[in-house]
Amino acid sequence: MDGGRCCANMTVKEQLAYLTKGAEETIRAEDLYAKLERAGKTGQPLRVKAGFDPTAPDIHLGHTVLIRKLKHFQDLGHTVIFLIGDFTGLIGDPSGRNVTRPPMTPEEIAANAETYKKQVFKILDPKKTVVDFNNRWLGKLTSHEWMALLSKYTVARLLERDDFSKRFKEGRPITLLELVYPLAMAYDSVALKADVELGGTDQKFNLLAGRTIQQEYGQEPQVIMMMPILEGLDGVQKMSKSLGNYVGINEPPQEMFGKLMSISDELMWRYYELLTDLSPSEVAGLKDSVSDGNAHPLEMKKDLARRIISDFHGAPEAGQAQKDWETQFQKKSIPHEVRKESLSHFLPVKLTTFLATYGLASSKTEAARKMKEGAVSIALGDAETPSWERISDPAWEFDPAKYSCHGSVTFRVGRKLLKVSVKPG
RNA sequence: GGACAGGUGGCCGAGCGGUCAAUGGCAGCAGGCUGUAAACCUGCCGCUCCUUGCGAGCUACGGGGGUUCGAAUCCUCCCCUGUCCA
Numbered sequence: 001m002d003g004g005r006c007c008a009n010m011t012v013k014e015q016l017a018y019l020t021k022g023a024e025e026t027i028r029a030e031d032l033y034a035k036l037e038r039a040g041k042t043g044q045p046l047r048v049k050a051g052f053d054p055t056a057p058d059i060h061l062g063h064t065v066l067i068r069k070l071k072h073f074q075d076l077g078h079t080v081i082f083l084i085g086d087f088t089g090l091i092g093d094p095s096g097r098n099v100t101r102p103p104m105t106p107e108e109i110a111a112n113a114e115t116y117k118k119q120v121f122k123i124l125d126p127k128k129t130v131v132d133f134n135n136r137w138l139g140k141l142t143s144h145e146w147m148a149l150l151s152k153y154t155v156a157r158l159l160e161r162d163d164f165s166k167r168f169k170e171g172r173p174i175t176l177l178e179l180v181y182p183l184a185m186a187y188d189s190v191a192l193k194a195d196v197e198l199g200g201t202d203q204k205f206n207l208l209a210g211r212t213i214q215q216e217y218g219q220e221p222q223v224i225m226m227m228p229i230l231e232g233l234d235g236v237q238k239m240s241k242s243l244g245n246y247v248g249i250n251e252p253p254q255e256m257f258g259k260l261m262s263i264s265d266e267l268m269w270r271y272y273e274l275l276t277d278l279s280p281s282e283v284a285g286l287k288d289s290v291s292d293g294n295a296h297p298l299e300m301k302k303d304l305a306r307r308i309i310s311d312f313h314g315a316p317e318a319g320q321a322q323k324d325w326e327t328q329f330q331k332k333s334i335p336h337e338v339r340k341e342s343l344s345h346f347l348p349v350k351l352t353t354f355l356a357t358y359g360l361a362s363s364k365t366e367a368a369r370k371m372k373e374g375a376v377s378i379a380l381g382d383a384e385t386p387s388w389e390r391i392s393d394p395a396w397e398f399d400p401a402k403y404s405c406h407g408s409v410t411f412r413v414g415r416k417l418l419k420v421s422v423k424p425g
Numbered sequence: 426g427g428a429c430a431g432g433u434g435g436c437c438g439a440g441c442g443g444u445c446a447a448u449g450g451c452a453g454c455a456g457g458c459u460g461u462a463a464a465c466c467u468g469c470c471g472c473u474c475c476u477u478g479c480g481a482g483c484u485a486c487g488g489g490g491g492u493u494c495g496a497a498u499c500c501u502c503c504c505c506u507g508u509c510c511a
Binding site: 234235243244258261262263264265266267268296297298299301325328329330332363364365366368369370372373374375393394395413414415 | 452453454455456460461462463464468469470471472473474475476477
């Protein structure tokens with residue numbers, strides 16, 4: 001991430017502009033203005049809350065949109081509370097899958113929290129971040145306290161919620177437990193005395209419930225800020241691990257580069273907007289230069305990929321990832337960072353078996369199919385520009401001894417590569 | 426508690442005694458075209474074996490048992506989901 005912009009001299013108005021930049025909706029901006037003003041006068045930083053599910057510690061670019069916004073609050077000196085929903089996680093957000101999650105052990109949750117921290121602190125400043133767990137208070141509520149909480153909301157209001165009413169009309173199940181989810185989340189805001197809560201646009205209902213419940217408990221309602229949901233690599237559905245259309249922030253640079261290069265040109269601008277620190281006008285400028293023909297979209301996309309990867313791996317690695325990508329796909333040669341394996345033996349094997357055991361195909365049957373499809377080829381030695389030989393006969397045998405004079409053999413199945421040394425000893 | 430409807434491959438959704446490893450759509454994978462982009466066209470899309478063939482075997486249609494030469498399809502019990510009534 002770019003270094004924080006300092007704020008000491010920003011007017012409240014400027015702070016507001018900085019904080020609301022990129023947000024889809026803020027309820028209400030006037031309240032945020034008032035809170036910022038007060039914070040400035042009293043020197044009391046705002047308490048900014050965002051909740052995360054304990055079951056998904058693999059952070060991907062979709063999450064970073066929100067985390068980046070948290071960082072903006074930190075830049076202005078406010079307190080960010082990174083709340084891990086170890087209690088609410090047991091309920092499962094109603095907007096999630098309908099699969100019941102097995103309860104997690106405290107050890108698992110603690111381990112996930114650690115993983116979270118490691119990833120999130122690539123963006124957030126650990127010194128300015130409070131990590132908390134909502135089981136700390138929700139787990140201690142007595143049945144009477146629960147009853148008091150539940151009495152503060154009505155069924156009709158819950159059913160206003162779009163996904164509930166939709167599911168209700170469609171005849172899909174809604175458990176009572178799920179109905180409680182928004183209230184539990186709202187109670188977090190009470191327990192934390194949150195001034196601001198951030199969430200995705202899909203969280204609007206839950207966030208609003210927080211405002212209502214806080215007032216019920218005699219607190220000033222939190223300001224809620226909703227960040228847009230990032231589309232996944234397919235450009236249609238939201239980025240999510242279960243849909244497989246994501247880029248994880250811990251993925252190797254090469255991997256990230258490849259994935260980012262596969263997005264459509266249209267989606268590229270969306271990513272520029274939400275995943276870089278460029279201002280909207282800067283992005284518009286780039287867009288213009290492409291439509292004017294002054295810049296090639298391919299180069300623009302490489303630039304985007306490099307920027308994003310730099311945030312998580314550093315600029316040198318990002319540059320290397322780009323070089324490797326160009327080597328492998330544009331020049332069709334073998335990159336430096338190929339996967340390499342050593343052979344367990346040097347006897348001849350059927351290629352189908354070989355590909356399956358080294359993970360280039362998920363099974364021998366699959367390997368045979370890929371061969372018939374013309375997806376499999378091999379190259380000999382370490383030449384800069386290797387000549388690929390396509391192998392399409394499923395009965396073909398790989399005999400390492402035949403190639404020992406070349407030193408190594410590289411196998412390709414579609415976009416997967418594997419280099420193997422064929423020198424015995 | 427009562428009356429219905431339904432549970433099929435990653436998802437949606439046909440099939441309703443043999444010709445069903447199961448139509449179709451989506452997703453995915455590969456080839457072509459490109460800027461490995463998108464779009465588009467083509468093929469593939471359970472596993473294993475080999476003599477790679479419109480080959481053989483195995484495992485699959487919520488779970489168990491049964492009827493039949495033969496079941497995803499019929500019977501039975503169980504589990505799960507929805508609708509309506511109380």
